[in-house]
Every structure is written in structure tokens, then in C-alpha cells.
Amino acid sequence: MSPDDRAHFEARLTALRDALRSAGTIEAPKIRDDAVGKVDDDTTPLTEMLQVIASSRNRQHAQVLRRVEAALHTLHREPEDYGLCVECDEPIKRGRLELMPYVELCVRCQSAQEDGAAQRGGRRHLTDYD
Ligand SMILES: [Zn+2]
Structure with missing residues (x-):
């Protein structure tokens, strides 16, 4: 990856980090504000659902922010490593990095990781062929 490319991704990561930071966390609606008696049986499940959505969004949000910060760290500390797959050291496709x-x-390591949970640790034993 050329220094120009790195500068391009650094700018994108910085913008993304700032956006994520300033967005902060999304406030979840409170299930019970005051009197329990006011809670309507029809609206409670919806409120709960909204709360679940908000909290999973916050988790994802925090997770992306951590990854953005880690990528920026790599760009600053080990620029040669940026854009390389942490598993196989192959360059990650440009289109994927743009996204x-x-x-x-x-992509290969990602899908191996996704459907490889069962296979992981399940190496074939040579002795099986005896
Ligand atoms: Zn890989």
C-alpha cells in the first residue's frame, strides 16, 4: 500500500472515529418512568424491544469504535501492517477496506472464521488413518 493510500485510509478512519465518538451512545427508552400502574400492557413489549435494539446498537457502536482505534494505531505504529490480514498476512482487497x-x-479468513467454529480444534489426527 502506498503512503498516499495510507493517508486516504487514515483520513477515513479519523473521520469515522470522530463521528462515532460524537454520536456517543444512543439512549434507551426507560421501561418504567414513574408509576407502575401507568404502564400499559400493550406498550411494554414494544418499549422492551426498543431497549434491546438500542443496547445492541450501542454495543456494536463501541465495538466498531474500538476497531477503528486499533486500525489507526496500526497505521501510526506499524504502517506496513495496515491493510494486511491479521491471520494470513495477505493484503485485504481494496474494496473491502473502502467499505x-x-x-x-x-474475506477468506473471515469466512473461515465464521463457518470454522466447528472445525477449529478439529484437526485430523494422522493416527486416524492407521
Ligand atoms: Zn486472511
Whole structure:
């Protein structure tokens, strides 16, 4: 990756980090504000759902922010490593980085990780062939 490319991704990551930071956390609606008697049976499940959505959004939000910060860290400390898959060291495709400049894995390693949970640790034993 050329220094120009790195500058491009650094600018994108910085903008993303600032946006994530200033967005802060999304406030979840409170289930019970005051009197329990006022809570309507029909609206409670909706409020609960909104709360679940808000909290998972916050989690995702915090997770992306952490990855953005880690990517910026790599760009500053080990610029040569930025854009390389942390698993296989192969360069991550440009289009993928444009979409997610904070991504750590190439498509191959990502999908291996996603459907490989069962296979992980399940190496074939050579002795099985005896
Ligand atoms: Zn990889």
C-alpha cells in the first residue's frame, strides 16, 4: 500500500472515529418512568424491544469504535501492517477496506472464521488413518 493510500485510509478512519465518538451512545427508552400502574400492557413489549435494539446498537457502536482505534494505531505504529490480514498476512482487497477501513481479516479468513467454529480444534489426527 502506498503512503498516499495510507493517508486516504487514515483520513477515513479519523473521520469515522470522530463521528462515532460524537454520536456517543444512543439512549434507551426507560421501561418504567414513574408509576407502575401507568404502564400499559400493550406498550411494554414494544418499549422492551426498543431497549434491546438500542443496547445492541450501542454495543456494536463501541465495538466498531474500538476497531477503528486499533486500525489507526496500526497505521501510526506499524504502517506496513495496515491493510494486511491479521491471520494470513495477505493484503485485504481494496474494496473491502473502502467499505470497512477498520477490518482486520481478509474475506477468506473471515469466512473461515465464521463457518470454522466447528472445525477449529478439529484437526485430523494422522493416527486416524492407521
Ligand atoms: Zn486472511
